[in-house]
Amino acid sequence: MKRKEITEIVQSILQAEGLETEEGCYYVVRAQSRREWTLRLTNGRFERVLTVRESGIGVQAFTPEGAAGFASVDALTVEAGREAMKRALALAQRNARIGAELNQEIFKLSPLRAEGDNPAKLEFDQFSLEELQEQVLFLHKRLVDKGSETSWQSTYRQVEDIWCIGRTDGTLVSYVVPRAVLMHQGTVREQGRAKNALAQRSGVDANLLLMEKEDSSLEQKALERADFARRVCIAPSLPSGHYPLIIDYGLAKGLAHEAFGHAVESDHMKESVLGENGKLKKGLQVARPGVHIIDGPLAGDWAYQPYSANGLVRETVEIVKDGVLEAGLGDVFSAREAGMPVTGAGRAESYGSIPLPRMTNIRLIVKDELALPNTSGLMDEVSQVRKLLLEKGELQQEGKHLLLLGYRGGQVNPKTGDFVFQCDGIIDVADPELTIYQPSIFSGKILSALQAIRVGLGGGCYDAIGTCGKGGQSVPSSGGSHRYLLLDQDENVSLGGE
Amino acid sequence: MKLVAQLEEFLHSAKSTPSRNDLGIRDWRILVHEASALSLGIKENSPGSVYTPPSYRQGESGDIYIIWEDGRLTQAQVQVPPQHGASAYWQMQLEEWRQASYEDPEGADIPLPEPLPIVAVEDREIERILAGEDELLFEQLAKLLQDIQPGINLNASIQAGWGYRHVRNSKGLAVSYQQSQYALSYSFDSLVGSGFAKRRLIRPEEWDNLWKRTKIYYKALQDNAPEINAKTVVVFSPSVVGSLLGQFIFPNLIGQSILEGQSAFKADEFKANKLVFHEDLDLYVDPLRPLEWGSYLVTPEGVPAQKTVLIKNGSLQTPILRIKDAKKWGASPTGVSSGTSGLYLESRQEKPWEEVLSGIEDGILILSVLGMHTQNSASGDYSLSAPQSLRILKGKIVGKRDVKLSGNFFKDLAFSETILGQEEMETKPYLVVRTGVQNM
Numbered sequence: 001m002k003r004k005e006i007t008e009i010v011q012s013i014l015q016a017e018g019l020e021t022e023e024g025c026y027y028v029v030r031a032q033s034r035r036e037w038t039l040r041l042t043n044g045r046f047e048r049v050l051t052v053r054e055s056g057i058g059v060q061a062f063t064p065e066g067a068a069g070f071a072s073v074d075a076l077t078v079e080a081g082r083e084a085m086k087r088a089l090a091l092a093q094r095n096a097r098i099g100a101e102l103n104q105e106i107f108k109l110s111p112l113r114a115e116g117d118n119p120a121k122l123e124f125d126q127f128s129l130e131e132l133q134e135q136v137l138f139l140h141k142r143l144v145d146k147g148s149e150t151s152w153q154s155t156y157r158q159v160e161d162i163w164c165i166g167r168t169d170g171t172l173v174s175y176v177v178p179r180a181v182l183m184h185q186g187t188v189r190e191q192g193r194a195k196n197a198l199a200q201r202s203g204v205d206a207n208l209l210l211m212e213k214e215d216s217s218l219e220q221k222a223l224e225r226a227d228f229a230r231r232v233c234i235a236p237s238l239p240s241g242h243y244p245l246i247i248d249y250g251l252a253k254g255l256a257h258e259a260f261g262h263a264v265e266s267d268h269m270k271e272s273v274l275g276e277n278g279k280l281k282k283g284l285q286v287a288r289p290g291v292h293i294i295d296g297p298l299a300g301d302w303a304y305q306p307y308s309a310n311g312l313v314r315e316t317v318e319i320v321k322d323g324v325l326e327a328g329l330g331d332v333f334s335a336r337e338a339g340m341p342v343t344g345a346g347r348a349e350s351y352g353s354i355p356l357p358r359m360t361n362i363r364l365i366v367k368d369e370l371a372l373p374n375t376s377g378l379m380d381e382v383s384q385v386r387k388l389l390l391e392k393g394e395l396q397q398e399g400k401h402l403l404l405l406g407y408r409g410g411q412v413n414p415k416t417g418d419f420v421f422q423c424d425g426i427i428d429v430a431d432p433e434l435t436i437y438q439p440s441i442f443s444g445k446i447l448s449a450l451q452a453i454r455v456g457l458g459g460g461c462y463d464a465i466g467t468c469g470k471g472g473q474s475v476p477s478s479g480g481s482h483r484y485l486l487l488d489q490d491e492n493v494s495l496g497g498e
Numbered sequence: 499m500k501l502v503a504q505l506e507e508f509l510h511s512a513k514s515t516p517s518r519n520d521l522g523i524r525d526w527r528i529l530v531h532e533a534s535a536l537s538l539g540i541k542e543n544s545p546g547s548v549y550t551p552p553s554y555r556q557g558e559s560g561d562i563y564i565i566w567e568d569g570r571l572t573q574a575q576v577q578v579p580p581q582h583g584a585s586a587y588w589q590m591q592l593e594e595w596r597q598a599s600y601e602d603p604e605g606a607d608i609p610l611p612e613p614l615p616i617v618a619v620e621d622r623e624i625e626r627i628l629a630g631e632d633e634l635l636f637e638q639l640a641k642l643l644q645d646i647q648p649g650i651n652l653n654a655s656i657q658a659g660w661g662y663r664h665v666r667n668s669k670g671l672a673v674s675y676q677q678s679q680y681a682l683s684y685s686f687d688s689l690v691g692s693g694f695a696k697r698r699l700i701r702p703e704e705w706d707n708l709w710k711r712t713k714i715y716y717k718a719l720q721d722n723a724p725e726i727n728a729k730t731v732v733v734f735s736p737s738v739v740g741s742l743l744g745q746f747i748f749p750n751l752i753g754q755s756i757l758e759g760q761s762a763f764k765a766d767e768f769k770a771n772k773l774v775f776h777e778d779l780d781l782y783v784d785p786l787r788p789l790e791w792g793s794y795l796v797t798p799e800g801v802p803a804q805k806t807v808l809i810k811n812g813s814l815q816t817p818i819l820r821i822k823d824a825k826k827w828g829a830s831p832t833g834v835s836s837g838t839s840g841l842y843l844e845s846r847q848e849k850p851w852e853e854v855l856s857g858i859e860d861g862i863l864i865l866s867v868l869g870m871h872t873q874n875s876a877s878g879d880y881s882l883s884a885p886q887s888l889r890i891l892k893g894k895i896v897g898k899r900d901v902k903l904s905g906n907f908f909k910d911l912a913f914s915e916t917i918l919g920q921e922e923m924e925t926k927p928y929l930v931v932r933t934g935v936q937n938m
Binding site: 037039042043045046047048049050051052053054055056060067068069070071072073074075076077087088091092094095098099100101103128129130133151153187189193194195196233237240267270271333334352354356408409410411412413415416418419420421422438439440441443471494496 | 541542544545546547548549550551552553554555556557558559571572573574575576577578580591594595597598599600601602636639640651687688689754758759760761762868869870871872873874875876877879881882883885886900902903904936938
């Protein structure tokens with residue numbers, strides 16, 4: 001379904017004519033139409049080509065007092081939307097009777113009418129599925145031919161999400177979020193032990209396949225990661241302890257997202273380690289001067305979203321400025337109570353989900369940057385890191401100085417401030433042999449980890465992608481930092497191990 | 499017209515009278531879900547907050563699988579089309595599906611209908627809730643708020659779902675049945691939580707036991723306990739065992755992963771019934787258990803539900819085989835499990851949890867871990883953080899300790915001193931292991 005049709009449906013659902021409602025009630029209507037094509041190959045053969053079309057409407061209804069109810073339906077018609085409105089209002093009224101927490105913030109918004117630009121350069125079906133199969137098969141086979149000792153799985157996903165959000169106040173906002181990603185996952189074996197390696201390249205459309213055909217950058221990364229995984233299979237474990245660390249930008253994105261971003265979301269402030277009496281601890285020194293954390297949508301990015309799921313402009317927020325906590329990620333419902341401005345932070349997985357404040361692209365930037373020369377391969381780059389640290393007198397003189405490579409995900413408890421991250425493997429750059437170790441959990445207290453960040457190595461890389469699982473939803477997330485970040489040894493930040 | 503009827507009619511017609519030479523269909527199958535769900539929530543002691551309002555979701559969606567005359571395959575997910583012009587819509591979709599077709603000779607198979615087992619997967623009380631008699635769910639919400647001690651932040655969710663599952667294929671399979679789901683979860687101060695998920699409502703005694711256990715754990719978390727030492731055994735709680743099975747065992751027992759060399763286990767290790775775990779341990783898929791979350795009558799591929807032993811006496815027996823994998827494996831399709839919900843781990847030496855607990859001189863009970871999803875499935879290695887764990891001394895839970903864990907789950911299951919403890923409410927056991935554990 002086209003954006004214009006969806007917008008007309010949302011407009012019709014909300015128009016007064018024929019609308020059975022009670023005076024003073026308020027509605028937010030979210031309509032979404034989604035197309036997705038997924039192509040997956042394993043060891044040279046297609047395993048799956050899946051086409052998905054889904055669309056529907058979700059309605060949040062509010063009684064005049066501010067009790068909320070929600071209903072959704074897997075259909076995109078005026079009738080279905082009106083039915084969902086009725087159900088949502090009935091639930092809101094029921095909710096009022098059980099003494100629900102009331103929230104009238106939505107009534108205070110100003111109306112907005114806007115149409116976001118589509119950042120894709122190619123139409124969703126610019127290439128037919130047959131053509132895409134040829135392209136993905138070519139890239140997959142080229143990889144398999146070069147890395148024949150590895151079991152390879154390649155997945156290409158292309159998504160187009162069209163959203164329209166309408167509100168009782170006349171707001172009508174629509175936008176298109178295109179996404180594309182090519183992933184190569186390899187399983188390697190060495191001396192009876194198996195490891196997985198993953199490399200991915202994202203964009204907004206099938207153009208990324210053309211770019212990959214041209215420059216093979218993902219292929220090279222996948223082969224290097226598989227080789228690294230093979231060496232990790234037979235690597236020793238690291239004694240647990242506290243070390244000076246270097247983390248790559250994927251891990252830095254994880255640190256910024258999991259360990260910090262979630263702790264400044266407005267709906268968490270009562271329980272967050274960065275909140276006090278339910279308010280953001282604005283002005284708190286959370287990192288060294290020169291450290292900045294910024295969140296906001298970047299056009300062409302995996303997690304791009306120009307408007308919130310509540311129909312507000314998504315703002316770019318400088319969360320930490322020069323080491324000081326300045327602002328949080330506030331949605332309309334909880335920002336005021338959390339002591340922060342509304343920044344349009346509400347995002348939802350789909351029309352069937354209730355929007356929550358969450359990040360888009362979060363990046364961690366340090367004023368002190370050491371230029372890292374371009375290199376042709378992973379271990380060459382690690383050698384360059386060692387050389388640069390030696391030159392600048394930054395390398396640990398005694399003991400280990402560990403570089404954590406590859407982000408495998410993380411988790412945080414915003415209440416206690418405990419975080420954990422996992423990497424693909426660890427390299428001791430203080431050792432001229434660049435000894436590789438098994439991955440072990442990188443864990444600690446979020447404020448200690450932030451305070452430990454000192455220097456950035458290389459320019460900004462903000463294309464580390466992932467999926468935010470907050471509230472049981474799956475929403476694209478992204479971010480990054482300098483190519484590497486240096487963290488001082490800290491008693492509250494450790495690596496697990498034996 | 500319902501989605502299942504539309505698809506059935508359209509695919510029958512497209513098969514019998516193809517509209518174009520290249521649109522000839524040899525066989526097809528569909529799986530359609532019609533579902534509605536009601537959910538209620540509590541956020542920080544407030545019922546029905548703007549983030550957890552009473553919510554009603556209604557949906558109808560289908561998975562389509564087509565084998566074209568030339569043997570190519572198509573998979574697609576669909577919803578009900580716009581009311582007007584449904585016929586033209588499906589014709590347009592058919593053309594897109596054809597474009598999306600791919601070659602996979604081993605995947606091209608549709609099973610003949612077979613007798614189905616009798617499995618209880620519906621609770622009529624849940625049907626009534628979704629029909630509007632939903633007072634019970636609101637009463638449960640009120641009870642949670644009433645019973646929570648002052649000063650504790652309660653977050654909770656209650657969900658009831660009801661619907662139809664339709665499985666059809668071109669070889670005459672036509673199965674429709676009703677199924678229900680009920681899930682309850684809550685946490686105290688985001689530190690300790692409990693959950694219940696089955697195809698039936700929770701019973702009052704189960705509710706009470708769950709609440710009582712959570713209160714005991716929460717109380718114990720308020721006091722610091724002595725540090726762990728070299729003698730301390732690690733006790734994984736049932737929810738952590740479920741996560742460990744999901745991260746390290748389930749993905750390595752998928753037939754396709756084994757056939758493609760992406761699993762920790764190899765095909766010839768199954769053929770040789772290699773001993774991989776302790777010989778007291780069995781692991782199996784069982785979709786026949788009445789009213790369990792992972793129970794069903796027929797797989798999405800149209801294969802009748804069946805219990806399948808994956809590991810017997812610690813030895814590899816068979817992977818989880820879908821039709822395509824079974825053909826390559828040279829065996830029949832097995833029971834399948836959606837995640838670990840239908841996966842059961844048992845030991846001939848297992849004892850009731852209370853008895854196991856009373857026998858632990860020095861242990862640490864792991865209620866939850868941070869970072870499970872980040873672990874490398876193929877290696878079995880784990881390196882996890884477990885803040886808010888409970889210290890056990892002389893058979894009693896005595897207080898809180900934050901620990902880190904490192905080990906290998908395959909080795910945990912192979913070790914002769916590993917003990918399983920069963921609790922009636924839980925589908926996964928407690929697991930007592932000797933593994934790497936450190937104070938944080």
